[in-house]
Amino acid sequence: MISTAPSGSIERSEGERQVAPKGSGMSVKLVIIGASLGGFDALKVLVGGLPPDFATPVVIVQHQGASGADLSGLLQRYSKLPIEDAEDKAPTSPGRISLAPAGYHLLVELESFALTTEAPVQYARPSIDVTFESAADTYGVGVIGVALTGAGRDGAAGLARIKQRGGRAMVQDPGTAQRREMPAAALGAVDVDWVGPLAEIAPTIVAWCRGDAQDRPSRRMAQRESVPRT
Amino acid sequence: MVAAPRPWERHPVVQARSEAGGAGMPSPSDPPAVLEDVEIELLLEGVYRHYGYDFRNYALSSVRRRLRYLMLSERVRTITGLKEKILHDPEALERLLLGLSINVSAMFRDPTFYRTLRTRVMPLLRTYPFVRIWHAGCSTGEEVYSTAILLHEAGIYDRCRVYATDFNEVVLRQAREGSFPLKQMRAYTENYIAAGGTESFSEYYAVRGDAAIFEPSLGRNIVFAQHNLAMDGSFNEFHLIMCRNVMIYFNPTLQARALGLFRDSLVRLGFLCLGSKETLKGTAQEATLDDFDGAERIYRKVRG
Numbered sequence: 001m002i003s004t005a006p007s008g009s010i011e012r013s014e015g016e017r018q019v020a021p022k023g024s025g026m027s028v029k030l031v032i033i034g035a036s037l038g039g040f041d042a043l044k045v046l047v048g049g050l051p052p053d054f055a056t057p058v059v060i061v062q063h064q065g066a067s068g069a070d071l072s073g074l075l076q077r078y079s080k081l082p083i084e085d086a087e088d089k090a091p092t093s094p095g096r097i098s099l100a101p102a103g104y105h106l107l108v109e110l111e112s113f114a115l116t117t118e119a120p121v122q123y124a125r126p127s128i129d130v131t132f133e134s135a136a137d138t139y140g141v142g143v144i145g146v147a148l149t150g151a152g153r154d155g156a157a158g159l160a161r162i163k164q165r166g167g168r169a170m171v172q173d174p175g176t177a178q179r180r181e182m183p184a185a186a187l188g189a190v191d192v193d194w195v196g197p198l199a200e201i202a203p204t205i206v207a208w209c210r211g212d213a214q215d216r217p218s219r220r221m222a223q224r225e226s227v228p229r230t
Numbered sequence: 231m232v233a234a235p236r237p238w239e240r241h242p243v244v245q246a247r248s249e250a251g252g253a254g255m256p257s258p259s260d261p262p263a264v265l266e267d268v269e270i271e272l273l274l275e276g277v278y279r280h281y282g283y284d285f286r287n288y289a290l291s292s293v294r295r296r297l298r299y300l301m302l303s304e305r306v307r308t309i310t311g312l313k314e315k316i317l318h319d320p321e322a323l324e325r326l327l328l329g330l331s332i333n334v335s336a337m338f339r340d341p342t343f344y345r346t347l348r349t350r351v352m353p354l355l356r357t358y359p360f361v362r363i364w365h366a367g368c369s370t371g372e373e374v375y376s377t378a379i380l381l382h383e384a385g386i387y388d389r390c391r392v393y394a395t396d397f398n399e400v401v402l403r404q405a406r407e408g409s410f411p412l413k414q415m416r417a418y419t420e421n422y423i424a425a426g427g428t429e430s431f432s433e434y435y436a437v438r439g440d441a442a443i444f445e446p447s448l449g450r451n452i453v454f455a456q457h458n459l460a461m462d463g464s465f466n467e468f469h470l471i472m473c474r475n476v477m478i479y480f481n482p483t484l485q486a487r488a489l490g491l492f493r494d495s496l497v498r499l500g501f502l503c504l505g506s507k508e509t510l511k512g513t514a515q516e517a518t519l520d521d522f523d524g525a526e527r528i529y530r531k532v533r534g
Binding site for chain 1: 266289290291292294295332334475477478479481482485505507508509511512
């Protein structure tokens with residue numbers, strides 16, 4: 001599967017990418033992070049790397065059982081930004097981290113969330129694909145999707161949808177993930193904009209949201225990557 | 231009714247287009263989903279004008295999802311193809327109605343909610359000589375039967391009437407039967423116990439094949455009826471209204487309509503119960519209904 005990893009295809013896709021012209025108002029509207037097995041440890045690092053003045057709404061979809069531990073409370077200890085479970089119709093707020101609640105899928109409407117109790121998708125509710133796809137439909141180029149550690153392949157199809165609609169895709173280097181299957185599946189399905197180690201994800205998100213997108217830090221990172229090529 | 235705000239006007243792509251001075255002039259590089267949103271709008275408008283079912287103020291993100299599923303099962307490639315089929319074939323409409331209602335339910339869903347209903351609300355309902363309850367959006371009836379069991383165990387079932395409504399006649403038919411898959415009973419029993427149940431749960435149903443048929447006496451005071459929260463009005467005054475995980479499929483306009491309807495349909499000191507991730511926060515009814523149990527989303531009409 002990793003043989004299809006896009007270290008080569010990143011270059012190939014460079015010319016095709018829809019790049020929002022500067023000053024077009026196509027700023028980042030939403031950052032969505034998907035994680036499964038091993039996600040909590042990765043999320044600690046990621047949310048800890050977002051500065052207190054970070055001004056883009058962030059959504060986290062972490063697979064969890066139906067009852068759900070108090071994930072937002074546990075993560076809050078590591079974050080300078082407020083973290084809470086997303087409620088139905090709650091507004092997406094700049095600088096707030098919203099968690100998909102256990103037992104629901106999280107959909108993204110314009111400037112608010114909507115929940116659904118539809119059946120689990122690939123055994124997951126919340127499903128990462130569902131939220132990725134919905135955000136892509138609603139915000140198009142304004143979305144950054146991030147796939148972290150996990151078993152299974154949730155997130156891959158959603159990340160493809162984000163790319164198709166002109167948004168950007170980041171993937172944790174499977175070699176640095178507690179479970180490599182999920183990020184590897186994402187790499188197999190999508191020409192990602194960036195793949196790299198966990199510690200560099202938050203700084204990259206911050207740079208992209210600040211409008212440094214034209215600098216394409218992705219390329220530099222991608223070439224340094226340790227994704228096995230065979 | 232006031233026309234709904236047109237969601238696409240605030241769509242970033244449309245905004246950027248008008249900022250660029252070319253409003254209404256699609257560029258070839260536009261992502262395709264905006265067209266799809268237009269098609270959805272047209273389909274819902276057509277269904278409303280031709281059949282009278284109003285989904286125009288459902289949450290767009292979930293309607294889009296449901297319609298994409300329907301496109302697959304109806305084997306059409308576009309929403310417009312789906313629209314053609316539905317407008318010309320009433321049987322396809324039936325499938326749309328089923329497709330747009332999310333009928334994923336469970337008995338004693340969110341056991342802590344039912345525990346609170348049992349310990350805090352039932353004692354207050356017991357003080358009335360006669361109790362009217364409305365389950366709005368009851369789907370296939372799992373939660374209605376859960377409430378019936380609580381009323382029975384509180385000893386007030388015989389002086390209660392439960393109105394269980396849904397817009398969808400197909401799910402109502404199922405709900406009237408009081409029959410649920412036997413394979414769910416283990417999970418439902420666990421929920422029942424977690425909700426504070428102390429009886430033997432299996433006493434409430436008889437096994438027939440792979441179905442659990444609930445005790446007919448539990449259904450005796452339940453009236454199942456068609457009612458559409460998008461179009462119909464109030465039909466009685468209630469001491470308890472339950473509408474859990476129904477308005478999550480509505481946009482804020484329709485949600486406001488339904489909440490207003492509930493407020494108008496409650497007796498003074500009546501209760502409104504929402505799903506565990508639904509809130510009155512930010513709605514007009516935040517000012518008219520008080521928190522009774524904040525964590526379990528139980529509200530009470532204290533004024534007027």
